[in-house]
Amino acid sequence: MPGQRRSTAFDGYRAMSDDFKRHLNERRAQSYASTRLWNPDPDAIGMEGEKALAEYFDAIQDFRNRPGGDDRIDLELLLNLDGPDQWFEVDVKAANDPKYLLVNVKKIVPHRLYVLCGPTVDSWKLHGWERGSAMMLEPTDRWSGNDAIVHYKKRGLLQKMTILKRAYRGWWRHHGLRKRPALR
Secondary structure (H helix, E strand, O other), X not given: OOOOOOOOHHHHHOOOOHHHHHHHHHHHHHOOXXXXXXXXXXXXXXXXXXXXXXXXXXXXXXXXOOOOOOOOOOEEEEEOOOOOOEEEEEEEEEOOOOOEEEEEOOOOOOOXXXXXXXXXXXXXXXXXXXXXXXXOOOOEEEOOOOOOEEEEXXXXXXXXXXXXXXXXXXXXXXXXXXXXXXXX
């Protein structure tokens, strides 16, 4: 549309809560060795993805400062995907240009769910998801000249977010903490 432009992590930064800004600054200061520099501000983009994930499931974004990182677990959800209710760890992968879900081959976890997120004109959107066990069957390559080898899957081939929403039992938790009901 005329007059509109693609948003970036920096646009969202101007409207962030104080907690978001504080935690973002903490993450930037820690310079995690595992952070991949696929974009100019991976901490801001990652936090936007975590925020979108929490909002989608009526949860609260985790602002705990954890030196060493969050072990790639952004949220845990109680889901009924194929049988009895189970807790699933979810790792959101945010990108400025989310054409592919990328998961590092050395860090992939079969039982974990991976969600692709990217910016729209005025917010961040969850584009789809996949199980770690299914991602492990996808092709691998070095991505954008980075040192990491990743499994990759095209956005249009990911499972729809509505499947997770229907499977969601209304309970979530931050890694290592007690469960909480959805806010709505």
